[in-house]
Amino acid sequence: MAKPAFENLEALRRHVQLLEGSRRAAGVLPFGIERIDARLPGGGLTLGALHEVAGRDQGVVDGAAAALFVAGIAARTKGHVLWCLTQADLFAPGLAQAGLDPQRVICVEAGDEKSVLLCCEEALRHGGLGAVVAEVSRLSLTASRRLQLAAENTRTLALALRRWGKVKEAAEFGLPTAAVTRWRIASARSHALPVAGIGTARWRLELLRCKGGDAAEFDVEARYGQAGLALSAPLADRSAAAAVAARRDGFRAAS
Amino acid sequence: MLKGMDGRRRVVTAADRAAHMAGLRVGMPLTKAQALVEDLAVYNANPDGDRDALERLAGWALQTYSPVVAADPPDGLILDITGADHLHGGEAVLLDGLIRRLSDQGIEATAAIADTWGAAHALARFVARPTVIIPPGDSAKVVRNLHAAALRLPLNLVESLCVLGFETVGDLASQPRAPLVHRFGRELSRRLDQMFGYLAEPVDPVDLPDVTEVKRVFFEPIGAPETLARYTAKLTEELCDALEARGEGARQLDLYFVRVDGRIEAIRVGTAKPVRDTARLTRLLCDKIETVDPGFGIERMRLIATLAEPLVMTQTSSHEEAGPDLASLVDILSNRIGGERIYRLTAIESDVPERSVRRTSPLTSTDNGWPAHWPRPIRLFRRPEPVLLLAALPDHPPGALTWRGARHRVVSADGPERIFGEWWKHDNETWAVRDYFRVELDTGERLWLFRNGDGEDADPDKHKWFLHGMFA
Numbered sequence: 001m002a003k004p005a006f007e008n009l010e011a012l013r014r015h016v017q018l019l020e021g022s023r024r025a026a027g028v029l030p031f032g033i034e035r036i037d038a039r040l041p042g043g044g045l046t047l048g049a050l051h052e053v054a055g056r057d058q059g060v061v062d063g064a065a066a067a068l069f070v071a072g073i074a075a076r077t078k079g080h081v082l083w084c085l086t087q088a089d090l091f092a093p094g095l096a097q098a099g100l101d102p103q104r105v106i107c108v109e110a111g112d113e114k115s116v117l118l119c120c121e122e123a124l125r126h127g128g129l130g131a132v133v134a135e136v137s138r139l140s141l142t143a144s145r146r147l148q149l150a151a152e153n154t155r156t157l158a159l160a161l162r163r164w165g166k167v168k169e170a171a172e173f174g175l176p177t178a179a180v181t182r183w184r185i186a187s188a189r190s191h192a193l194p195v196a197g198i199g200t201a202r203w204r205l206e207l208l209r210c211k212g213g214d215a216a217e218f219d220v221e222a223r224y225g226q227a228g229l230a231l232s233a234p235l236a237d238r239s240a241a242a243a244v245a246a247r248r249d250g251f252r253a254a255s
Numbered sequence: 256m257l258k259g260m261d262g263r264r265r266v267v268t269a270a271d272r273a274a275h276m277a278g279l280r281v282g283m284p285l286t287k288a289q290a291l292v293e294d295l296a297v298y299n300a301n302p303d304g305d306r307d308a309l310e311r312l313a314g315w316a317l318q319t320y321s322p323v324v325a326a327d328p329p330d331g332l333i334l335d336i337t338g339a340d341h342l343h344g345g346e347a348v349l350l351d352g353l354i355r356r357l358s359d360q361g362i363e364a365t366a367a368i369a370d371t372w373g374a375a376h377a378l379a380r381f382v383a384r385p386t387v388i389i390p391p392g393d394s395a396k397v398v399r400n401l402h403a404a405a406l407r408l409p410l411n412l413v414e415s416l417c418v419l420g421f422e423t424v425g426d427l428a429s430q431p432r433a434p435l436v437h438r439f440g441r442e443l444s445r446r447l448d449q450m451f452g453y454l455a456e457p458v459d460p461v462d463l464p465d466v467t468e469v470k471r472v473f474f475e476p477i478g479a480p481e482t483l484a485r486y487t488a489k490l491t492e493e494l495c496d497a498l499e500a501r502g503e504g505a506r507q508l509d510l511y512f513v514r515v516d517g518r519i520e521a522i523r524v525g526t527a528k529p530v531r532d533t534a535r536l537t538r539l540l541c542d543k544i545e546t547v548d549p550g551f552g553i554e555r556m557r558l559i560a561t562l563a564e565p566l567v568m569t570q571t572s573s574h575e576e577a578g579p580d581l582a583s584l585v586d587i588l589s590n591r592i593g594g595e596r597i598y599r600l601t602a603i604e605s606d607v608p609e610r611s612v613r614r615t616s617p618l619t620s621t622d623n624g625w626p627a628h629w630p631r632p633i634r635l636f637r638r639p640e641p642v643l644l645l646a647a648l649p650d651h652p653p654g655a656l657t658w659r660g661a662r663h664r665v666v667s668a669d670g671p672e673r674i675f676g677e678w679w680k681h682d683n684e685t686w687a688v689r690d691y692f693r694v695e696l697d698t699g700e701r702l703w704l705f706r707n708g709d710g711e712d713a714d715p716d717k718h719k720w721f722l723h724g725m726f727a
Contacts (some may be wrong), residue, residue: 001686014478053465055727058700063726064634071633080581091635091724092600092612093625102600106581106617108588111341117589126584187699187727197669201726218381 013212029076029157032218036205041212045073045181047155050148052139052179054162056186056206060170063135063163065185065203068098074098077130077157082123084108084116085135104130117143124150124158131157137164137172144177152244156181171190182209187221282410305329311361313461319562320349322509322521325458331379333372335458338546339523342593370394372458373450375423377405395451399425412439415584416429424450433445457517460509467501467560469493476552481699483512483553484541490558491537502528504566510540512547513555520547525594526586527562527618535583539590584711585617606674608635608723629672632703632724639721642704648718649711652692656704658722661702669693671706693726701726 003095028044030037037043045051051073055066067090074081081104084092092102108123110116115135120134124147134147139160151158160179164170173184184206190199202221209215265285268339278293289295309326316332317324320343323335336349343349351367357364357455365385367378374394378387381401389397398405401424404413416439421427427435428447436444448454449534469490477483487510498505506529512520524539547563589597602623605611644656652668676687688709695701703724707718 012567055518057698059727060726062634064632064700064724064725066727067633069725078431089636090600091606091608091632091636092602093631094633094635094724094726095600095623097631103620103622105599106585107598107600107614108592109598110592110615111596115592122587122591123584128580128584181389188700189697189699190695192265192667196667198693198701201701201725 027155029073032076033218036216039207039213039216040181040210041096045157047077047157048151048153049180050144050151050158050160050178052160052162052177052182053146054170054173054184056184057167059165059186060167060173063161065187066161066163066183068094069159069183069185069205071095071098071100071156073157073159074131074133076106079104079128079130080104081133082108082129083133083135084110084119085112085114086110086122087135087199098104111137115146120158121146122152124154124156127154127156129156131159133159133161135161135163137162137169138245139177141147141175141177144179144242148178163225179209180211184208258420263365282519284308294615302329310461314463316353316511317461317463318507320353322457322511322523322561323460323519323529324519325461327372331376333375333458335521336368343595346388347386350388354385356393369397371450372456373407374398374447374452376407377401378452381405385669398450399423399428403427405720406443406450408443408446412443415439415444432726455516455518457519460511460519460521463561465691467497467503467505467563468557469497470557471554472555473553476554478549478552480544480577483547483549486556487540487558488533488537490556492533494560495531495533495536497529498560498563498566501563502565503560503563505536505560505563506530507537507560507562508540508558509557509561511555511557512549513557514550515552516550518550519724520549520553522547523561524586524590525562526582527589527594527616528582529566530582530586531566535586539586540684542590544586544628551593571699582618605677608674610677630669630726632726634727635703635724636722639705642720642722646720649709650690652694653704653720656694656722664697665694666697667695673709674705691723 023074027047028040028042029047030044053066053070054060055063059065075098081100081153083105085107086109087171088107090107092105095102108119109223110119116134116136120132123129123132132151139162144160147158147160160177162170162173164172186206187201188204200221202219205218205220207218208217267279267281267283267285267288270279270281274292274295279288279291284633285297289297306326306328309328309330309332313324313326313332316334321334321336321339325333335347338618340346340349343352346368346689350368354364357449365379365383367375367383367387367389369375369378369389370391371394374397378389378401379397382397403416403421403424405424406427407412416427418572421430424447427443428451432444445454456641471486471490477486490510493510494505499503505526507523507525509521509523514520522540522543524536524543526539530536533574585597597617599617599619600612601615601621602611602625603613608631615621640658642656642658644651644653650671651664652670655662655664657663671692674689674691676684687707689705689707690709691703691705693701694704702722705721705723707719707721
């Protein structure tokens with residue numbers, strides 16, 4: 001058998017993708033932050049694929065940081081977002097402040113995790129949605145592969161938001177799944193303000209696993225007054241630091 | 256009080272509560288009743304009218320609750336809620352809703368859920384105040400203590416049983432059956448067996464007037480799921496043709512499978528908007544075929560559009576790109592897990608956080624939002640969780656807090672944001688005040704705390720702290 005010749009790495013990658021049978025024509029959803037997008041193959045989160053997100057420490061139970069991250073991603077997709085959960089503690093005004101218009105969100109409150117996965121699979125097969133979020137604790141390899149297969153051939157982003165009943169149970173997050181990327185989101189201390197109060201919210205994003213890419217870590221912070229993320233000062237070559245300083249000056253002038 | 260004819264006698268057929276207090280009983284001769292009570296208000300009973308009204312009520316219950324509903328004359332309805340209760344939020348919620356809706360209509364009703372028709376019939380009339388739910392398998396034990404009159408027997412038979420000392424159902428059930436049948440006839444034995452579930456008693460669903468219906472009778476009983484699915488598709492096609500002739504679309508479909516042994520299995524699907532799309536309706540029905548137990552085979556299938564609405568055609572343009580059809584997805588999901596569990600969240604005007612969100616239908620779209628100038632958490636606990644902490648009054652944030660037994664140090668905080676109770680909703684909220692704080696822990700987590708009370712009162716018992724949400 002004659003070996004196919006590859007001029008460069010890119011052509012080889014395409015060939016491997018073809019062999020794997022995954023049609024990645026769906027495109028990607030960039031974060032809009034160069035540092036992060038550069039680490040992801042294709043320059044963003046692959047559409048029509050499964051991505052996994054969890055919190056850290058106490059965050060694996062409440063799933064707040066992960067939900068915020070997922071909402072931010074879902075907000076940048078087009079079309080409706082189906083959010084399947086078993087525990088209805090999602091707060092719509094908070095979603096709106098994360099940039100995801102609650103009008104776009106259809107909540108499905110399934111009785112158990114099995115039906116969460118079934119509903120999500122059905123919604124992914126439908127293909128007309130922007131993103132489908134599944135809040136589950138257990139996600140077996142089979143279940144995740146089913147989601148991944150259902151998402152392929154569509155432009156729907158499948159997001160598995162993992163949250164567990166106890167912090168200890170989160171060890172399960174290490175088990176393999178068919179997800180294309182796996183993220184862990186931890187809340188980080190905000191930069192101290194010169195006055196009493198909480199500064200801009202910051203998070204540490206850990207890209208634990210990335211198909212076709214390397215693991216990475218990013219420190220990000222909320223963009224002031226608008227939805228979305230920005231790299232926090234040390235990573236972004238202190239370009240955001242100027243803005244913080246400017247705002248600090250503004251505070252000083254006001255006080 | 257109502258009077259009616261029993262043969263050639265005029266007897267009391269129904270008496271209201273006041274009449275009962277005065278000593279009137281059903282079955283008493285009218286003359287005796289009139290002798291007992293002066294100025295007795297006597298009306299003619301109208302058994303035919305009652306039966307018609309009961310049929311109409313059964314039709315309503317069929318459209319609302321379950322595909323298998325029948326009138327249980329003279330005064331009852333029987334609903335087979337197998338596989339239907341979870342769509343209404345469980346058995347207890349279904350029963351309470353039913354009683355409430357009936358009482359809104361001025362009908363005082365009692366209801367029971369049990370394993371068999373006989374048991375439910377008896378419990379609804381002799382135990383329910385106003386509802387009773389017997390867990391599966393326990394009915395046989397419960398009904399043994401009921402009076403023999405609970406057995407759906409003629410009045411004179413019950414009387415003679417009592418004369419012989421058979422007071423309860425249990426007394427009768429523990430007797431050897433042959434002498435009982437010899438003495439009292441087959442009816443007693445049949446009713447006993449039906450109550451304990453030894454004898455099947457299929458519920459024949461009430462016929463709705465003026466509905467589109469198609470049916471098919473099979474030469475040989477069928478049972479394989481693929482065969483059922485194939486004939487479901489054929490029936491759906493016929494039904495869609497029939498609906499098209501009437502210019503309607505289906506909102507709710509009931510598919511009945513009549514088994515060889517006379518039992519009726521039913522599946523029901525509902526849609527959010529009127530639908531006449533064969534493929535979509537077939538898909539919805541076939542999704543549920545696995546819940547049908549074909550037993551020894553199915554000899555008849557009936558497909559009925561129990562709810563249909565005029566289907567309005569809209570003009571579409573080839574220039575605009577049609578948006579994805581969400582209704583089909585919502586239908587599939589709501590038939591699987593229940594319509595109330597799929598919703599969109601919209602704002603209602605309220606400062607109290609837990610009241611500021613309302614669930615609406617997933618297909619409607621409203622464009623009101625929440626005020627954005629106060630940060631709101633992404634997760635809001637259904638019940639605020641108590642936390643232990645010390646904070647200076649009147650409006651200082653805490654320095655540390657203990658939540659679920661773990662101590663956390665607070666690094667920085669914002670607040671307070673004061674929210675007043677809604678005195679126009681509840682009287683006890685007149686003086687209710689919550690002061691909300693946003694705090695950041697040393698681990699980086701951001702929480703939403705509130706203190707009950709305005710901080711003016713120095714009594715520490717009046718200032719309870721709660722954790723209400725997570726910002727992350």
